[in-house]
Structures are given as structure tokens and as C-alpha cells.
Amino acid sequence: MPPMALAPQHDASPSPYAIETKGLVKRYGRTSALRGVDLAVPWGECLALLGANGSGKTTLIRALAALVRPTEGEVRIAGRDPFKGAPGLRRLLGVVTHQPFLYQDLTAYENLLFYGRMYGISDQEDRIQQISGLLRVEAHLHRKVRTLSHGTQQRLSLARALLHDPPILLLDEPETGLDQEAQQILERLLKDRPPGRTVVLTTHSLEQGLAVGSRVALLDRGRIVYQEQRDLLDAGGLRARYAHLVGATP
Amino acid sequence: MREFWVPVATIAWKDLLLELRTKEIVTSVLVFALVAVVVFYFALRPTPQTIGFVAPGVLWVAFTFAGSLVMMRTFVLEKEQGSLEGLMLCPVSRDVLYFGKLISGFLFMLVVEAAILPVFSVLFDAPLLNPALFGVLVLTTLGFASVGTLFSAISVNTRSREIMLPILFFPMVVPVLIAAVAATAIVLDGASQERLGQWLAFSGAFAAIFVTLSALLFGYTLEE
Numbered sequence A: 001m002p003p004m005a006l007a008p009q010h011d012a013s014p015s016p017y018a019i020e021t022k023g024l025v026k027r028y029g030r031t032s033a034l035r036g037v038d039l040a041v042p043w044g045e046c047l048a049l050l051g052a053n054g055s056g057k058t059t060l061i062r063a064l065a066a067l068v069r070p071t072e073g074e075v076r077i078a079g080r081d082p083f084k085g086a087p088g089l090r091r092l093l094g095v096v097t098h099q100p101f102l103y104q105d106l107t108a109y110e111n112l113l114f115y116g117r118m119y120g121i122s123d124q125e126d127r128i129q130q131i132s133g134l135l136r137v138e139a140h141l142h143r144k145v146r147t148l149s150h151g152t153q154q155r156l157s158l159a160r161a162l163l164h165d166p167p168i169l170l171l172d173e174p175e176t177g178l179d180q181e182a183q184q185i186l187e188r189l190l191k192d193r194p195p196g197r198t199v200v201l202t203t204h205s206l207e208q209g210l211a212v213g214s215r216v217a218l219l220d221r222g223r224i225v226y227q228e229q230r231d232l233l234d235a236g237g238l239r240a241r242y243a244h245l246v247g248a249t250p
Numbered sequence B: 001m002r003e004f005w006v007p008v009a010t011i012a013w014k015d016l017l018l019e020l021r022t023k024e025i026v027t028s029v030l031v032f033a034l035v036a037v038v039v040f041y042f043a044l045r046p047t048p049q050t051i052g053f054v055a056p057g058v059l060w061v062a063f064t065f066a067g068s069l070v071m072m073r074t075f076v077l078e079k080e081q082g083s084l085e086g087l088m089l090c091p092v093s094r095d096v097l098y099f100g101k102l103i104s105g106f107l108f109m110l111v112v113e114a115a116i117l118p119v120f121s122v123l124f125d126a127p128l129l130n131p132a133l134f135g136v137l138v139l140t141t142l143g144f145a146s147v148g149t150l151f152s153a154i155s156v157n158t159r160s161r162e163i164m165l166p167i168l169f170f171p172m173v174v175p176v177l178i179a180a181v182a183a184t185a186i187v188l189d190g191a192s193q194e195r196l197g198q199w200l201a202f203s204g205a206f207a208a209i210f211v212t213l214s215a216l217l218f219g220y221t222l223e224e
Helices: A057-064 A087-092 A108-118 A124-134 A150-162 A180-191 A206-212 A235-246 B002-022 B024-044 B051-081 B084-089 B094-123 B131-155 B161-189 B193-221
Strands: A017-028 A031-042 A046-051 A072-077 A093-096 A168-172 A198-203 A215-220 A223-229
Touching: A017 A057, A017 A198, A031 A057, A031 A198, A031 A215, A031 A223, A046 A057, A046 A206, A046 A235, A057 A072, A057 A168, A057 A198, A087 A093, A093 A150, A108 A124, A108 A150, A108 B002, A124 A150, A150 A168, A150 A180, A180 A206, A198 A206, A206 A235, A215 A235, A223 A235, B002 B024, B002 B094, B024 B051, B024 B094, B051 B084, B051 B094, B051 B131, B051 B161, B094 B131, B094 B193, B131 B161, B131 B193, B161 B193
Parallel strands: A046 A198, A046 A215, A093 A168, A168 A198
Antiparallel strands: A017 A031, A017 A072, A215 A223
């Protein structure tokens, strides 16, 4: 496997936290997707965020990525408000959501080239080769995205998010649609991440959360109802609580 | 400067490449505009006496409807592919996205107009292959696209976007369309060049104002 990405750059950050939210509320009409989320994710941490469908995981990721403006409360990325100017702050983020953000009628290579130029990457060619090797999509680089399987598109989406070597990764159920090999690659990416790279990962899989998260949190109806360092948590108790939350048998 | 224009050109390059692959925008719009011109011709049966009155209006009605279709597709395609948020995540100011989209929409409209003009010229026996008309086309299309790009972004997040865009958009572009019709009539008549200059100046000012205003306001239109 090619070497991991370059060391993330966040030295200029005035905050010890990569991500902070205070009293984050997001309402869509009368529906509250987030109801006062307080988070503080230090640099280098991998926060695994678990919750049932509709618990607010996706909205939280979208708010952290500044794709939705909170109704109340605040978001800080590297100590700064992502909604106020400073488009360069978005360079710190690599985001994977349910949408791959890829153009179906461009080839995989053209998509990566497009994002490479948009992110002002200087050595685009090398970087595309490096990242496509890392995610094992080199063989598909010159095929149109619409001809690729969902799993390969999801790998490409990860490649797109990692292309500019962001120090913060926001991953919304990134394992969806990935085959076993790709899941292993993802897990290795998260476990062997460069020092300082911060990850917020939402997942339905408690086992994946426990495997890669340095902290695990449960989100229920728009609120964080549990969070603990991986090394300190009671896995049995967490499994029971999560099963209760999602309505499954522990 | 480079940090601004490289991503602008990248967005326009991406849109043009996609259009070359799919031909989704220009082909459908071109067919629509050609049908409109042909229908108008058979409905109005212009004579040499009436051509000066009829031709400018017909030409700009065809261009307006064609242009509104181009504008509608500008952001709908991004939305349908789920790539609009990918653009919003890029570390560029929102006006970069605006100018990238403006350039591609402007070029698509010019391509459609360039294809319609010869057909229109033959059908209506109007001497439209005229350098002065080129100025009218470029300035009007720029003004039209400047407003259209903004309102396309506003309407893309609404449920009835096909209705919302024309309702929001047409009242705003009426002044530049009136100027275009008047200027085209002067070009066809070969009348006062001074009045032509005034209409062109008006269209240029309209384009300059709305390009600036739209670029400033564009960031607010994309937020959820």
C-alpha cells in the first residue's frame, strides 16, 4: 500500500479543538433534527457517532461541514466559525456523505482532477495516482462514474475527500455500499491516520465504531446522550444501551 | 487573482466538458428555440414592410425562452447529480461558484443564439449577420445570464422550481430585453447609430450592475 497522506496542517489553529459545537439546534419547520448538541473534538481524535435512523447524525455532519446553517448555537472548526467568510477554512475538511459529489458523465480521473483544481492542489497528477492507489481505484480512473458500481463510487468519494489531505474528516456512514476489501481499507485509513488528523464518523455499526473510534458517542433524537473515551467505556453496557436505542436485541 | 480565476475556469471547463458529453442543455434548448422561430414565421408571415416591427420581437422571444431553459438547467443538473454540495465544500468564495456558472451559462446561450441566427436570418429575410448585432447579443446575453444564474440558484432549492424561476426571473430581465429589442430594431433599420449606442450603453450598465450585485448576493442563495 502506498504511504499514507501527508501530515495534516493545522498548526495555525488557535484552538485545541478541531471541532466544537455549542447548543447546536437545527429545525426544519416544526421538526427538530438537532436539539442542543455540545461537542468538543480535540485534534487527532476519532469520534464515532452512533444513533438510530433519524437521530440527527447526517444533519450534524452537514452542520459541521457548513452545509446547513444551525437554527441556534454555534459551530467552530479549528476555533473559527465556518459560516463567516474564510472559504479557506473549508480546505481543512474532507467530507463524505450519502452523495458521492461526483459527476456521473465525467471519468473518475476527471472528477478527481476537477476537485484537485478547485482545492488548488499543486501536484495533482501525483496526488491522484497516490490516492487512487490507496483506495484501489486505479483501474477505474478512466471510466465514466456512471458505469462504476456503487461501492466503487463510494471509494472514489473517499478519494475525493482525501485528495487535498485534509486534517479533519467528516464521514457520514462511509461504509455504506463498500465491499469487504474497501471496508478494510477504510478501517486502516482511520486507524493509521497521521497524527493530528481528526475524524468524526457516523455509523450504524457499533463494532466499527468501537474498532476505529478513540471516543464513542450516542445521538438520540438530536441530542448526545452518551459519550466516553474508547479506553474507558464499558463495551457491554454500551452495546445494551445502543441496542435499546435502535430497538434491537442486544 | 489566480486563486480566483483558476477555480472559475475549472467550473466552466467542467460544465462545458459535461455538455460536450451529454449535449443535454444545448440540444434541447436549440430544438425548442428553432421550433419557436419557425412557428412565429408561419404565424406572422412577415412581409418586407412588417419585418422591421416583427423580427426583433420574435428573435428575442425565442432567445428569452431558450435562455430561461439554459438557466433552469444550470443548477438543476448539479442538484440532480448531488454535486452542488460538493461545490459548496470547495475552499473558494461563493462568487467563484457564481462566475463559473455564469460563464458556462453565458457560453451555452451564445452557442444556441449563434445556431439560431442564420435560420432566423433566412426565414425572416433579415440581415442579422451584422457586427453591431453581435454587440447587442453579447451584452444582452451577459445581462440575462447574470440575473438568470442568481435566480437559478435561488429556485433550485424550491419544489416548483420550473414555475419559480420564470416568476422571479422575467420581471428582472424585462429592461434588458426591451433594450435588446430596441437595439435590434435599429440594427435592422440601419437607423441612428447614436440611439443604438445609448441602448448598448444601457445593456452594458445593466450587465455590469447585475453581475456585481448577483456575485455579492450569491452566497446567501445556496444556504439551507
